[in-house]
Amino acid sequence: MFKISKESKKSEARLGVLKTKSGNLKTPFFMPIATRGVIKSLSYQDIENLGPQIILGNTYHLYLKPGLKIIKKAGGLSKFMNNKFPVLTDSGGFQVFSLSKIRKLLTNGVRFQSTYDGSWHLFTPEKVMKIQSVLDSDIQMVLDVCSDSRSNNRKLLKALELTTKWAQKCKREKKKLDPKNKNLLFGIVQGGLNKELRLKSLSDLVEIGFDGYAIGGLAVGETNQEMYKVLDYISSAMPKDKPRYLMGVGYPENIIEAVKRGVDMFDCVIPTREARHGRLYLKNKFYPAPFSSKKRCGVYKTINIINAKFANDFSLINKDSKLEELKKYNKAYLHHLFKVQDPLALKLATLNNIEFYLDLMRNIRKAIAGNNL
RNA sequence: GUGCCUAUGGUGUAACGGUUAACACAGCGGUUUGUGGUACCGCUAAUGAGAGUUCGAUUCUCUCUAGGCACC
Numbered sequence: 001m002f003k004i005s006k007e008s009k010k011s012e013a014r015l016g017v018l019k020t021k022s023g024n025l026k027t028p029f030f031m032p033i034a035t036r037g038v039i040k041s042l043s044y045q046d047i048e049n050l051g052p053q054i055i056l057g058n059t060y061h062l063y064l065k066p067g068l069k070i071i072k073k074a075g076g077l078s079k080f081m082n083n084k085f086p087v088l089t090d091s092g093g094f095q096v097f098s099l100s101k102i103r104k105l106l107t108n109g110v111r112f113q114s115t116y117d118g119s120w121h122l123f124t125p126e127k128v129m130k131i132q133s134v135l136d137s138d139i140q141m142v143l144d145v146c147s148d149s150r151s152n153n154r155k156l157l158k159a160l161e162l163t164t165k166w167a168q169k170c171k172r173e174k175k176k177l178d179p180k181n182k183n184l185l186f187g188i189v190q191g192g193l194n195k196e197l198r199l200k201s202l203s204d205l206v207e208i209g210f211d212g213y214a215i216g217g218l219a220v221g222e223t224n225q226e227m228y229k230v231l232d233y234i235s236s237a238m239p240k241d242k243p244r245y246l247m248g249v250g251y252p253e254n255i256i257e258a259v260k261r262g263v264d265m266f267d268c269v270i271p272t273r274e275a276r277h278g279r280l281y282l283k284n285k286f287y288p289a290p291f292s293s294k295k296r297c298g299v300y301k302t303i304n305i306i307n308a309k310f311a312n313d314f315s316l317i318n319k320d321s322k323l324e325e326l327k328k329y330n331k332a333y334l335h336h337l338f339k340v341q342d343p344l345a346l347k348l349a350t351l352n353n354i355e356f357y358l359d360l361m362r363n364i365r366k367a368i369a370g371n372n373l
Numbered sequence: 374g375u376g377c378c379u380a381u382g383g384u385g386u387a388a389c390g391g392u393u394a395a396c397a398c399a400g401c402g403g404u405u406u407g408u409g410g411u412a413c414c415g416c417u418a419a420u421g422a423g424a425g426u427u428c429g430a431u432u433c434u435c436u437c438u439a440g441g442c443a444c445c
Contacts (some may be wrong), residue, residue: 219406251406268408308401
């Protein structure tokens with residue numbers, strides 16, 4: 001299921017292959033986000049041109065819209081999207097955190113209010129697994145309780161205990177729904193910034209046994225240093241022969257620091273969300289030199305294409321791109337597209353940033369192979 | 374030509390004889406970590422011109438200028 005092919009001599013970084021029913025994934029990898037069943041503004045053709053290894057969808061959002069009936073009729077999320085890549089679905093655990101104002105935490109699950117029509121829906125561990133079964137995602141996540149990493153220990157402990165209890169239920173339900181273990185199930189480590197709680201959470205999950213382990217509840221308000229400190233001890237304590245997934249992270253420098261600490265999988269809204277707000281990730285002249293811990297790893301820069309100075313910049317959006325659009329359109333034009341709020345602006349910027357992230361991951365893998373990371 | 378009405382940032386509107394003239398959009402810049410395209414946070418920017426009344430006028434009066442409407 002997961003095989004490590006190379007361990008860096010320079011750090012805890014490793015190369016591996018994760019097998020899923022829809023394809024094999026070279027780790028470390030990054031998952032572009034398609035929460036609602038679309039990488040915002042991109043068609044399946046655009047996605048194929050980018051060639052991600054895997055994309056990410058969301059249980060809560062897809063359950064509300066289009067709903068299970070439609071997904072079932074379509075034959076699963078990938079068929080619905082005409083997507084040929086593996087899919088990981090998040091459980092809705094993050095919505096416990098991000099939608100904290102419109103949810104109620106119960107001992108048997110979470111009651112969420114729909115962001116569409118205000119109706120209430122109970123998400124139990126069992127139900128979340130049923131939904132993911134219909135979505136037929138290659139990698140499924142247990143329902144967890146993601147809390148603010150700076151919460152007090154009592155709250156963290158409660159979140160952790162619920163997470164563990166629910167993880168057990170998720171595993172049991174998954175066995176019923178998918179006895180041949182066609183799709184993978186990952187547990188999620190919680191515990192905030194508390195070492196003792198983190199390690200307890202991990203060992204409880206390992207005892208239950210999962211196909212992979214995720215680190216949740218990070219990048220939710222703490223500093224980078226605090227996050228790295230957690231990774232320092234939790235990553236090395238995780239089973240070596242299972243993939244490690246740092247949920248929701250991050251900026252390129254965060255990803256590099258996590259890879260050095262032995263993390264294999266990432267997802268983040270940054271490249272896509274920031275694209276829609278006009279920020280483009282671009283290689284600088286040192287790319288892909290050995291990634292340093294300097295700001296922007298010393299190898300990339302960002303620009304805000306909406307800035308007035310680009311109104312007159314007729315240089316190409318991205319001369320290094322493999323994508324025709326980014327090599328043929330210039331910055332002044334993209335600036336204009338943002339000013340007139342044309343959807344093409346979002347698509348071009350999104351293509352640029354995802355391409356950057358995927359290329360970054362390729363170079364990270366190359367660097368590990370050469371013991372340079 | 375006569376009468377009436379109007380004049381506030383780039384645009385559209387508030388306000389009041391009395392603190393620093395408010396709001397929206399536009400403009401300029403920033404934020405974003407298991408999604409925020411519709412989000413969030415800053416910044417810039419105005420009382421048409423002149424005179425009078427008044428302790429104090431963007432507000433009241435007059436003249437001018439510009440625009441609108443009606444009549445000839």
